[in-house]
Amino acid sequence: MRLNVAVIGGGSWGSTISKVIGENYANKRIEGNVTMWLYPETYNSVDLAELITTTRINSKYLPGIELPKNITVTSDIYSAVDGADVLVVAVPHEFLNKILQQIKNKVKSDAVAVILTKGLFFNGSGMELISSTIKKTLNIRACTLMGANIAGDVANSLFSECTLGYEDEEIKDTLLNLFDCKYFKVTPVKDSGAVEVCGTLKNVVAVACGIVSGHKEGANTLAAVIRNGLLEIVKFCDMFVQKSSTSEMIPRVFFESCGVADLIVTCTSGRNFKYSRMAAEKNIDISRIEEEEMNGQKLQGYSTIKDLKVFIEENKIEKEYPFLYAICLSASSDLSSKRILEVIQNRTE
């Protein structure tokens, strides 16, 4: 097999997946180039791409992890995507549109995008999956790769599962071969949209868990928050992606790693959980936490919440999603757990 891969994004997750792919190229004797693109930036006054090329370590975003020698690192987006058969999209959601505009018309027409980026494009009352945006902008196929994957643990080869959401049967095996390995087990599921929605809304539920935990609620309460979050994620998929569940049965995809497992990890160990808890404990705004504790990096959960709140209000679906809406209200105002728990307490369905 000959395959050129471009990983778009050299943060902790982009670097980690590059490591997985690079190792698979070596171990499975796949031929072709693996290129990791990262935004031009410096670390300790040195160009980061050059530093990684020399040291094999992404000291800024994935310190202590050696990247395989067969990965080329660059900050030139055009050379990265030139001739690529697979585009692994791992940039933060807020930078995605700009990058898609840059590489438009530069990508092979039979290439396939694999989306690692979490986020939906809310635009007032409208909503679009990232896969739809990519299909429209680049005119190529797109699928998703998401699951219970704290980057540092995968980078350290601790065992993880992952879900490949696909639509196109033809490319499934090629992609499995690219990503699957002994410590990173990939399961394919023909339901790409649900995988994307899970990946995005889990961060919203994690914010709720952080708030509730910061207010010293117990383990039972946290489990109730996760469970109620899962139920509204299912409903969201029914309404905006594809109606699949019934009052008695729920699609298997929510039992995949991208569903219940990713929720568990994100809501108990993820950044959105941890920093929301800290904000609730200290009773300070999340923007202060982002500044003081995260070097100005933004939490995905809060930017999703901002857009989701407008989306729910514009579409007048507050009653359909009382739990997600309560999270939006709490996170946007006083980080109180009251509204969130009231919804669970009063639920009648």
Added chain:
Amino acid sequence: MRLNVAVIGGGSWGSTISKVIGENYANKRIEGNVTMWLYPETYNSVDLAELITTTRINSKYLPGIELPKNITVTSDIYSAVDGADVLVVAVPHEFLNKILQQIKNKVKSDAVAVILTKGLFFNGSGMELISSTIKKTLNIRACTLMGANIAGDVANSLFSECTLGYEDEEIKDTLLNLFDCKYFKVTPVKDSGAVEVCGTLKNVVAVACGIVSGHKEGANTLAAVIRNGLLEIVKFCDMFVQKSSTSEMIPRVFFESCGVADLIVTCTSGRNFKYSRMAAEKNIDISRIEEEEMNGQKLQGYSTIKDLKVFIEENKIEKEYPFLYAICLSASSDLSSKRILEVIQNRTE
């Protein structure tokens, strides 16, 4: 409404549920007696039932929590069940049969049992739900009450959800009224058997989480263990209770508190998890942990595992339940995480 309730079992969970019921009697003006029966035993040389009657505190099993005044405490099993309309069964699994034999023919014929006890009766190649045992022995109706309910948190009125598994529509509302309150939300589900199986097998999965965590695997790995455990619990219900799931869809009951939520709590905060982790870390037998750390109390997960292992072997269903069986093997021998993770890594379905 007039209703006599006997809570059979005065451990931490029996005491906690007595508190919930007692409060509901006072707040909802339900008439009748609430009696908590506990095994005759002493605490600091004083009869425990008398001590609780005097101090309103179960200092041995639920210290620091005041029980409502309307609860009568007794060690006389016959006076406890005499005239009871509802028997709340909260004794440990290993004592259940003996107590059922004692109260046989002493119970009102239209009484209903509510099972809080976790466990299945494995008997070599045979298996019986506790509800079936109770129905057979006492000749009364039975349903189950299980969920993400760490006792101490419920006792402290921290918000929890719970699932009432019932079969008989007629008694549902009466039981909801008895248990449901502001901090303990009970959802009815007409699938009592699945609720029971979840309550029992969650402890087996929690043992696996403890072993894997004790071997310093990461959060992603733990989520994978919980997820794979859930999938085999579903399969177990399909095979031994009622075939409900398909390759695409899974019954809603597993999304109730008794399912995914209870698994999350038990596998991250429960006793079976904590002490298994300790045993794996120290590389010592679980029986030593039970002696040294638990005053000789037994972990439910391990007694279930012992019976489940025989059950799987006698029925030759090792291949149908590779994950549960790997847990049985690991827990019965070296507490190694290798077998458990190998099953997940090699899974092809």
